[in-house]
Amino acid sequence: MKNRLRILLMSAVFAAIVSVSFISGDPSVAQTKTPNLPADFDKAAALAELREMIKGKEQEPAEKVFRNIQTLKGVPAGRVLGIMDFGYSRSLGVDCTHCHIPDKWESDEKRPKGVTREMVAMVGKINNDLLKSVKGLASEKPTVNCTTCHRGEVKPATNMQAPKS
Ligand code: HEC
Numbered sequence: 298m299k300n301r302l303r304i305l306l307m308s309a310v311f312a313a314i315v316s317v318s319f320i321s322g323d324p325s326v327a328q329t330k331t332p333n334l335p336a337d338f339d340k341a342a343a344l345a346e347l348r349e350m351i352k353g354k355e356q357e358p359a360e361k362v363f364r365n366i367q368t369l370k371g372v373p374a375g376r377v378l379g380i381m382d383f384g385y386s387r388s389l390g391v392d393c394t395h396c397h398i399p400d401k402w403e404s405d406e407k408r409p410k411g412v413t414r415e416m417v418a419m420v421g422k423i424n425n426d427l428l429k430s431v432k433g434l435a436s437e438k439p440t441v442n443c444t445t446c447h448r449g450e451v452k453p454a455t456n457m458q459a460p461k462s
Pocket residue numbers: 340343344347362363364365366367368369370381382385386389391392393394395396397402403409410411413414
């Protein structure tokens with residue numbers, strides 16, 4: 298009888314702690330996790346550190362400033378970071394860590410980094426070759442980019458989404 302009472306009491310205390318932390322928004326208990334966005338990675342800090350690292354060399358070609366540039370050769374080093382943030386991360390709805398191990402930016406260990414190089418080649422082919430031969434378009438220079446397909450998702454949709462109710 299005594300034991301049962303103790304267990305009852307303990308679970309009541311536990312429930313109280315959990316609900317208090319939940320209401321107060323204690324991050325150790327009520328953590329909201331966004332997929333692909335690890336809580337311990339600070340993108341702004343990483344970008345600031347990289348900007349500091351390339352200071353004074355922003356206009357030099359990327360391949361002279363960074364260590365493993367294959368597809369962005371000739372692009373000013375300063376622009377590479379913008380492409381990483383706006384071009385790649387945001388259009389796929391991911392953080393740098395989807396393609397990189399932080400502080401090992403030159404490493405090719407992560408599969409999506411390799412896929413990205415192929416995607417860049419594919420986008421080039423669509424823009425420079427395939428789209429150019431489509432007749433009757435409204436734009437003079439019709440273009441696609443990562444956002445055209447990905448729209449903030451790793452896997453582009455192939456169907457219209459059901460209307461939100
Ligand atoms: C969707 C994949 C993807 C995402 C997301 C991404 N990168 Fe990259 N990153 C690449 C690829 C691919 C290269 C290599 C480009 C090349 O070959 O020219 C690269 C190269 C780099 C390099 C050059 C490394 C070197 O020394 O060669 C840095 C620095 C870098 N990324 C930083 C970042 C940062 C910071 C973020 C987040 C804001 C980020 N990347 C997000 C794919 C990605």
